[in-house]
Amino acid sequence: MSEYPIHIEVLPKVHLVRGKNGAGFPEANTLLIDDEILTLVDAGTSMENITRTLRDLGHELSDIERIILTHFHIDHKGYAAIIQRAADCEMICHPLAEKGVRTFQGMVDYYGMEGRRQYDVWRVFINTSFGHVLGDYNVTGTFEDGKPISCGQTDLFPIHLPGHTLDHTCFGINGYETILLVDIDLTSFGPWYGNEVSDIEDFRRSMERVIEMNPRTGISSHLIDPVTEDLDMRLRAFMRVFGERERRVLDNIASGVDTIEKMSLKPTIYRRIPMELYRAFEMFMLEKHVELLKKKGKIIEEDGHLKIERR
Numbered sequence: 001m002s003e004y005p006i007h008i009e010v011l012p013k014v015h016l017v018r019g020k021n022g023a024g025f026p027e028a029n030t031l032l033i034d035d036e037i038l039t040l041v042d043a044g045t046s047m048e049n050i051t052r053t054l055r056d057l058g059h060e061l062s063d064i065e066r067i068i069l070t071h072f073h074i075d076h077k078g079y080a081a082i083i084q085r086a087a088d089c090e091m092i093c094h095p096l097a098e099k100g101v102r103t104f105q106g107m108v109d110y111y112g113m114e115g116r117r118q119y120d121v122w123r124v125f126i127n128t129s130f131g132h133v134l135g136d137y138n139v140t141g142t143f144e145d146g147k148p149i150s151c152g153q154t155d156l157f158p159i160h161l162p163g164h165t166l167d168h169t170c171f172g173i174n175g176y177e178t179i180l181l182v183d184i185d186l187t188s189f190g191p192w193y194g195n196e197v198s199d200i201e202d203f204r205r206s207m208e209r210v211i212e213m214n215p216r217t218g219i220s221s222h223l224i225d226p227v228t229e230d231l232d233m234r235l236r237a238f239m240r241v242f243g244e245r246e247r248r249v250l251d252n253i254a255s256g257v258d259t260i261e262k263m264s265l266k267p268t269i270y271r272r273i274p275m276e277l278y279r280a281f282e283m284f285m286l287e288k289h290v291e292l293l294k295k296k297g298k299i300i301e302e303d304g305h306l307k308i309e310r311r
């Protein structure tokens, strides 16, 4: 039994289906729009919580008419293929998400895991905990950035905000006062950009855009409650983490921890490294910082060692 209600109505007809374990990875929240077109946004919440919510609202799985995916990640596309088989529904995503959603191989390419030392560990993890993402997903269409998706009385406005991944899309709900922030998730971990198709500068720009939009409510995929208080401050604090990490990378280099390999063992991004699996992501994120610092002319690489050029 969960210590919090499985679902809450965040706006009329818009229900937040909360993930287990405080919606932390490997779970994520899902939105259920109980409107003329019964719509799910993401499908990474456990099936138990999705079906319970549907039942509480007088529906069943087969009633779902549309699944909208925010990006290709396993904790977001999740059970979409299973639900689609039960409901024979539409499944739509951003055009850039298609490759990562449709096939397992496409997703592996987007993660950038192939050829990585941790690939086998990652595959074991996927096989054990995410067997449901191994098959194909039948994407039936795509949405267009900024073009509202009508669910009846509820309109969803796709806002393509890349960085976390190249396809990462948030959704304004009936305008832009309430935004589903997806993996601009406002958790204490900070921004996550540990894939081949992640980008720090895009992520920063996306966050600047959200801050400019000045939403009143932000719904995170990994927090059980929408954030209304101090949202602007929370967004800015989340964004500051990029700089804090960059400083840690520079401090590392200055103190002789001058390769990505060494930094990944400290660790620098994650607070601790519980599993070899996460080291792949740690290294991806470190590589992105190093690449960016080189581009800014702050560091150089000599004989495989990083050196401070200027701070």
Ligand SMILES: [Zn+2]
Pocket: 071, 073, 076, 164, 183
């Ligand atoms: Zn994600």
